[in-house]
Amino acid sequence: MKVLKFGGTSVGSPERMKKLLDIVDANERQIVVLSAVSGTTNSLVEIGQAYLAGDKPKAAALVAALKAKYQVFIAELLSKPEFLERAEEVIDYHFGLLDMLANDLFTPIEDKIVLAQGELLSTTLYHVYLQEIGVPSVLLPALEFMRVDEDHEPIVDFITDHITPLLDKHPDNKLFITQGYICKNAFGEIDNLRRGGSDYTASLIGAAIRSEEVQIWTDIDGMHNNDPRIVKGTTPISQLSFDEAAELAYFGAKILHPQSVFPAQKYKIPVRLLNTMDPKANGTLITTDSEKNKIKSIAAKDDITAIKIQSSRMLLAYGFLRRVFEVFERYKTSIDMITTSEVAVTLTIDDTSKLGEIIKELNKFGTVEVDVNHTIICVVGDFGAEQHGYAARVLEAVKHIPVRMISYGGSDHNLSLLVRTEEKVEALRSLHSRLF
Numbered sequence: 001m002k003v004l005k006f007g008g009t010s011v012g013s014p015e016r017m018k019k020l021l022d023i024v025d026a027n028e029r030q031i032v033v034l035s036a037v038s039g040t041t042n043s044l045v046e047i048g049q050a051y052l053a054g055d056k057p058k059a060a061a062l063v064a065a066l067k068a069k070y071q072v073f074i075a076e077l078l079s080k081p082e083f084l085e086r087a088e089e090v091i092d093y094h095f096g097l098l099d100m101l102a103n104d105l106f107t108p109i110e111d112k113i114v115l116a117q118g119e120l121l122s123t124t125l126y127h128v129y130l131q132e133i134g135v136p137s138v139l140l141p142a143l144e145f146m147r148v149d150e151d152h153e154p155i156v157d158f159i160t161d162h163i164t165p166l167l168d169k170h171p172d173n174k175l176f177i178t179q180g181y182i183c184k185n186a187f188g189e190i191d192n193l194r195r196g197g198s199d200y201t202a203s204l205i206g207a208a209i210r211s212e213e214v215q216i217w218t219d220i221d222g223m224h225n226n227d228p229r230i231v232k233g234t235t236p237i238s239q240l241s242f243d244e245a246a247e248l249a250y251f252g253a254k255i256l257h258p259q260s261v262f263p264a265q266k267y268k269i270p271v272r273l274l275n276t277m278d279p280k281a282n283g284t285l286i287t288t289d290s291e292k293n294k295i296k297s298i299a300a301k302d303d304i305t306a307i308k309i310q311s312s313r314m315l316l317a318y319g320f321l322r323r324v325f326e327v328f329e330r331y332k333t334s335i336d337m338i339t340t341s342e343v344a345v346t347l348t349i350d351d352t353s354k355l356g357e358i359i360k361e362l363n364k365f366g367t368v369e370v371d372v373n374h375t376i377i378c379v380v381g382d383f384g385a386e387q388h389g390y391a392a393r394v395l396e397a398v399k400h401i402p403v404r405m406i407s408y409g410g411s412d413h414n415l416s417l418l419v420r421t422e423e424k425v426e427a428l429r430s431l432h433s434r435l436f
Contacts, residue, residue, distance in 0.1 A: 003031045003211045005180060005202035008038035009219040010276040011122050014077035017129065023217065023279050024175065026135050031176045031205055034126060035198040036118025037073070040066070044118055047098060048111040056102045067095040074125060083132040090124050113190050116143075119179035119198075127177050137175040140166055145208075146183035146201065148191060154183070154200070156263060159208035167209070178205070199257035203271065207263035214264055214271045216256065221275035222284035223248060223255050225297040226432045230425055234432070237297055238282060241290035244297075244380050245271070247414045251299045251378035261286060290413075295381035295390060295435050300424055304336065304374040305352050306404060307359070310344040311366025320365070321345065327361045336376060337407045337416055346405060348376065348418060374404060375424040377417045379431065383408070391415055397434035401427050 004024060011017045011034055024032055036044075043066045050059035074087040094117050101110055123139060130137045145162035147155050167176065180198025185191040193200045199216055206214035220228075222236035223245070240248070242265035249256040255273060264271050265288070274283040309324060324345060328335055331354035338347040349355075355370070362368045379394050391408055394415055405418035419427050 001029045001031065001209060001211055002213050002215060003033060003202050003206045003209075004215045004217060005033040005198055006035065006217045006276065007198065007219070008035045008041070010217050011035065011126070012038035014073055016276070017077060017126055019276075020126070021135070023276065026137075026175050029174050031140070031178060031209075031211075033178055033180045033198055033202045033205065034119065034122045035180050037122050039069075040118040040121070041115065044114050048114045051101060051106040051114070052108075052111060054106075059102060060099065063095055063098045067091060070095075070121065077125065077129055078132055080132055083128055086131075087125055087128050090121070090128065094121055109189055112192060115192055116179075116182045116190050119182050123177050123179050130175070130177075135175065136173055137177055138166075138170050138173050140176050140178040142179040142182050142201065143184055143190065146193075146204070148183055148185050148193075150186045152185070152191075154193070154204050154263070156204065156207050159204055163205065163208055197257060199260035200263075203260040203263045203269075206269045206271075207267045210267060211269055214269055216260075216271065216273050217276045218255055218273070219275065219277055220255055221278055221281035222273045223297065225436060226428060227298075227300060230428050231432045235436075236282070237284050239289070239291060240284060240286050240296060241413070242271075242286055242288060243411070244290060244413045245284075245286045247378060247380045247411065248297055248299045251301045251376055251380075251414075251416070290382065292382050295379060295393075297380050298428060298431050298435070299378045299380070300428060301336070301350065301376045301378070302421055302424070304348050304350055304376050304418065304421075305355065306346060306348050306371040306374055306418060307362070308344060308346040308369040308371075309362050309366055310369070312343055313366065324362070324365065327358055330361075331358055333358065337405055337418060339405050339407065348374070348405070371404065373421045374418050375421045375427075377419060377424070377427050377431070379415045379417075379435070380413055383412055383415055393434060394431065397431045398427055401430070 006020060024030060047059050047062045050062060070091050074084060078084045078087055098114060127137055127139045145159050147158045149155055180201040181192050183191050183193055202214050202216060224234040225237055226234045228234040242261050245256060246261045250258040261271060268288055271286040272283055275281045333349055333351050333354055336348045336350060359368055383390055398417060401419055401423050403417050403419055407416040
């Protein structure tokens with residue numbers, strides 16, 4: 001059984017939603033995971049922000065505007081009065097719920113309910129469309145099987161135990177539709193896997209049912225060897241290992257959610273990145289295998305802040321790094337890169353929401369310097385200890401660019417550079433020219 005995930009642009013218009021059947025094989029047993037219609041989640045974020053700010057008139061206007069868009073959407077998607085009426089009932093229910101939230105105390109719990117409506121709408125409307133054209137399908141409610149624990153980590157065993165009976169109830173059915181992104185938390189409240197989480201949903205379902213393959217369908221033909229928005233002449237990568245794909249996703253490749261490869265990797269389930277707009281393109285296959293003796297791709301991650309802690313007390317002091325890391329752990333702030341010397345340690349973060357509190361604690365250890373507006377350039381390929389020359393080629397390509405930090409050796413697949421964001425474009429283009 002395959003799991004196919006389609007992003008917001010793939011269901012971004014009635015025409016595109018109809019064309020999913022050019023890809024989905026209704027005669028093959030498949031689970032189709034849908035994101036919200038493109039633009040919907042952004043609108044729902046605005047609605048939630050308006051409610052949280054207590055601006056109910058603004059929230060009501062935003063709800064009305066989004067509902068009007070969906071009324072136009074279903075008028076183009078459906079043609080038979082019976083099914084158009086069903087779709088109108090679906091819209092009335094979900095937008096009625098959004099309106100009703102104005103009558104209650106609005107907290108982050110209600111905000112998660114607001115954000116869940118996008119996927120619930122897209123999947124239900126697609127299910128109605130399939131009914132109209134006579135294609136049998138079953139709508140699987142993700143909120144019944146997608147669960148995260150107290151640490152917001154998905155519980156694969158729970159997913160397996162709860163999705164399997166739903167599938168077994170329909171042994172003769174081939175096509176199952178479910179929501180990406182949304183889940184319930186350890187308290188039974190509606191929650192989500194955070195932005196981009198539909199990829200994660202597909203990978204988790206694939207792991208839970210031991211799928212033969214997970215397919216991630218977007219609007220680009222696989223993962224490219226550089227950012228095509230910045231660099232000319234990029235090409236799709238035909239094959240990546242799970243580790244390589246994870247590095248690229250984390251360090252800026254937008255096509256894939258950073259966490260989405262891990263469940264598939266654990267159960268060795270192939271993941272294929274494909275293009276909805278060009279279904280015949282080969283895309284990118286992600287497996288346990290890695291091509292040796294090759295640099296694969298370059299990615300960039302913006303909005304990076306570098307923090308340098310300098311202290312003479314660090315010299316020969318055991319436990320110093322542990323105490324530094326504990327500060328970031330207390331404030332739930334992850335570290336991207338780290339370099340050390342005998343008297344200083346420099347590290348980078350991308351979440352600065354707790355920066356003030358972190359700096360206040362770090363000042364107890366020594367002098368702290370903070371540099372903002374940086375970018376991590378990540379070069380992914382075969383950087384194993386037995387290789388030689390690749391690191392030199394990377395550094396040669398950026399010899400005319402000031403480099404703030406270099407991280408090499410922590411992984412067999414990654415060499416990372418920290419540069420000022422204003423140097424990012426030049427760095428990406430120069431690396432591409434030198435490496436490819």
